[in-house]
Amino acid sequence: MLVDTHGRDAVAQALQEAVELGAYGSDYLNNILAHRRALVPLSGQLHLIRGTELLQLEVQQPDCSRYQINEQHSIAPND
Numbered sequence: 001m002l003v004d005t006h007g008r009d010a011v012a013q014a015l016q017e018a019v020e021l022g023a024y025g026s027d028y029l030n031n032i033l034a035h036r037r038a039l040v041p042l043s044g045q046l047h048l049i050r051g052t053e054l055l056q057l058e059v060q061q062p063d064c065s066r067y068q069i070n071e072q073h074s075i076a077p078n079d
Helices: 002-006 008-021 026-038
Strands: 067-069 075-077
Touching (some): 002 008, 008 026
Antiparallel strands (some): 067 075
16 A cells, blocks of 8 residues: 555645646556655765764775786786
């Protein structure tokens, strides 16, 4: 059911809009609800406010030694 997926308030608002537009049917309601969901802004960056929330990640430097530049200045794998 649409109420289970979108919530009672969202479906009620979509029903009101559909009646105002003269659009009747679950497909119309589903389209209205999908359109409204697409308008919700995406989450922004994660802001850490305490030092304890910092991620303890170690990123290793990539090993590029397997590549070498030959005389023609093209990059070829080192076999």
